[in-house]
Structures are given as C-alpha cells and as structure tokens.
Amino acid sequence: MNNNDRTNEIASKHLGKKSSGSELYDPSLLVAVPRILNREQYSISNEKIPFAGYDVWHAYEFSCLTENGVPVTRVLKLKYNCNNEFLIESKSLKLYLNSFNMSKFGRNVDEALNICKKIIQKDLSEKLVTDVEVNFLNKKIKQISIFADFIDLMDYVDEDSILIESFKESPEYLKCIQTNEQKEHFLMFDSLRSNCRVTHQPDFGKAFIYYKSNKLIDEQSLVMYLTSFRSEYHFHEECCEMIFKRIADILDNDDELLVCALYTRRGGIDICPARWRVNTNYEQILSLLEMDTYASYGVSF
Structure with missing residues (x-):
C-alpha cells in the first residue's frame, strides 16, 4: 500500500460514508492523519521542514446548550503549528463539533463557552x-481584511496565447528569469480548485503568494501551474505545501516566500493553511493567526 492509499484509508473513517455522528459529546469521532504520508512524495522531511506555518480553521456552526437548555452558537477559531506530525480530518472535526449540539455545559452562556x-x-x-x-x-x-495589496494573477494572462492541457499537478509549467533587481511580488489566484481525497468533491479557494527575489516568476506560467491542481485529490494543507515546495524549488534559498490558501467553507468549516520561509517578513499574515481576530480576504463572517 502506497502513501496515498494509506492516507485515504485513514481519512475514509467518515469521508464518503453516510454518518449522522452523535448529538452528544463524542471525542472518539476525531481522526488524525499523518502529514508525512504526503510530504514524502515532495521530498519534505518532518525532521527538516523547509517552512514555518500554521493551519487556521473557522467552524461557523458551533452550538451547544447551557444546563437550562439555552442554545449557544458561535464561530469557533482554532490554530495549530504545521511542524506537528498530524493534521485533523475535516469531516471528523465537523462530526465532533456537531456532537456538542445537544450536550449541556454550564449555568450560563459564558460558562458554557469556557467549558467547551x-x-x-x-x-x-x-x-x-x-x-x-x-x-x-x-x-x-x-x-480585518487581509491581502488587499495582492494583484490578481489573471490580469497577466494572455487568453489568446495561453494553453493549459495538464490538470494534474504540473511543476514543469513554472518558469522564471533572473533579473538584476530584488523585488517584492504580491500575487493572488482566485480559481484554485482541487478535490477531496476520498469523496472527490471539489474544493475551491484563493491562493496568495508573496515572494521577494532577484528572480521573476512568469505570472502566466504560475496560472498554468495553479490551474493544474484541478484534478488533484489532496487535503487543503497538502495543496498549500505542494505549491510552496514547487515555488521554493525555483527560487534561491535565501529568497522570501509565503503561500497562503483561503478555502471556501464547506460543511460549515473553512481551512486556511499558511506556509512561509522563516526569513520572510510579511506582517499581514499575523492577523490571520491572531486568535481574537477574524481575518479574511475582503469579507466578514
């Protein structure tokens, strides 16, 4: 069994199956997936990860009850470092959070939220x-609205000359040239599409790429590369890391690089993975990471 099959086997505990879960608190619903199973395919070692970063999640439909049966509903934000061994499988998180719906906690709203x-x-x-x-x-x-200064990659596309024929991740599309001047680049692609590993349902999102380099990545080639994810079957976090690794491979080792993917919510949950080189200085990403702030691209919850 190869790594993809092993990942799919772990993830399929709930994915692709009819499951109502439980309306009473049940932590056994949670499923953790080893990150290394995908990282190994892209020469990423858990012992020497080439990036820093976090996975940020928003669950928009968290709800529970107080001891008196009063409903409590909030947006839940959670964050954990990408240098850990596991990621959480999203449907398992949804079922787990749903298991709070009919469970009772605390004498009032504040107490219920603190306990949960x-x-x-x-x-x-x-x-x-x-x-x-x-x-x-x-x-x-x-x-807070973030990434407002990023330029839409589609503005660089010549529709008469571009031809995209591969829709499996194709790093050979990426092209860059050496220049004499180090510049910052802020790029946004709003048509990122990949698919769930198990159910094959499409996932849509926006990719934000910041880099500072003497090299210039051909923007049309970057559009072609990002479009080639349309028939890939990966978790959101894996796609973000794959994009980071491929771009890092064509830049110089000391160039600054950040890749963040803001995915559209599905099942009441969105996932926002961000990866960057440790020498990267792009402070707007900190707003996404702050736990008492809601940060996204031009929208509010």
Whole structure:
C-alpha cells in the first residue's frame, strides 16, 4: 500500500460514508492523519521542514446548550503549528463539533463557552499531539481584511496565447528569469480548485503568494501551474505545501516566500493553511493567526 492509499484509508473513517455522528459529546469521532504520508512524495522531511506555518480553521456552526437548555452558537477559531506530525480530518472535526449540539455545559452562556473551549482544546491537542489554540468569535470581534495589496494573477494572462492541457499537478509549467533587481511580488489566484481525497468533491479557494527575489516568476506560467491542481485529490494543507515546495524549488534559498490558501467553507468549516520561509517578513499574515481576530480576504463572517 502506497502513501496515498494509506492516507485515504485513514481519512475514509467518515469521508464518503453516510454518518449522522452523535448529538452528544463524542471525542472518539476525531481522526488524525499523518502529514508525512504526503510530504514524502515532495521530498519534505518532518525532521527538516523547509517552512514555518500554521493551519487556521473557522467552524461557523458551533452550538451547544447551557444546563437550562439555552442554545449557544458561535464561530469557533482554532490554530495549530504545521511542524506537528498530524493534521485533523475535516469531516471528523465537523462530526465532533456537531456532537456538542445537544450536550449541556454550564449555568450560563459564558460558562458554557469556557467549558467547551477547554474541552475542545484538550481533545484536539491530545489527538494531534501538539498545542492547539481555540477561541470563540462573535459579531463584535475585530474583523480585518487581509491581502488587499495582492494583484490578481489573471490580469497577466494572455487568453489568446495561453494553453493549459495538464490538470494534474504540473511543476514543469513554472518558469522564471533572473533579473538584476530584488523585488517584492504580491500575487493572488482566485480559481484554485482541487478535490477531496476520498469523496472527490471539489474544493475551491484563493491562493496568495508573496515572494521577494532577484528572480521573476512568469505570472502566466504560475496560472498554468495553479490551474493544474484541478484534478488533484489532496487535503487543503497538502495543496498549500505542494505549491510552496514547487515555488521554493525555483527560487534561491535565501529568497522570501509565503503561500497562503483561503478555502471556501464547506460543511460549515473553512481551512486556511499558511506556509512561509522563516526569513520572510510579511506582517499581514499575523492577523490571520491572531486568535481574537477574524481575518479574511475582503469579507466578514
């Protein structure tokens, strides 16, 4: 059994199956998937990861009850470092969070949220064998638009000359040239599409790429490369790391590079993986990582 098959086997505990889960708290629903199974295919070692970064999640439909049966509903934000061994499988997280729906916690709303926050933090940290940060957001939370200075990659496309024929990840599309001047580049691609490993349902998102280099990546070639993900079957986090690795391979080792993917919510959850070289100085990404802030691209929750 190869690594892809092993990953799919682990992920298929809930994916692709009719499952209502439980409406009473059940941490056994959580499924952790080893990151290394995909990383090995792209020469990424857990012992020497070529990037820093986080996986940021927003669950928009968290709900529970107080001891008196009063409903409590919030947006849940969670974050954990990409240098840990595991990622959480998204349907398992959805079923796990749904298991709070009819469970009762605390004498009032604040007490219920505090109890649930501690439970979720403990369960996820134990499952992923890493520190997981958790917070509940409400409409009064600080909301920030990020990546506003990024340029749409499609502005660089010549529709008369471009021809994209491969829709499996094709790094050979990527082209760059050496220049005499180091420049910063802020690029956005709003047509990122890949597919769920198990159900093959499409996942859509926006990719944001910042790099600072003497090299210039041909923007049309980057559009072709990102478009080649349309028939790939991977987790969101894996796609982000694949894109990072391929771009890093054509840049110089000391060039700054950041890749962030903001995926459209599915099943009430969105996943926002971000990866960057440790020498990268792009402070806007910090807003995405702040646990008391909701940050996204030009939209609010």
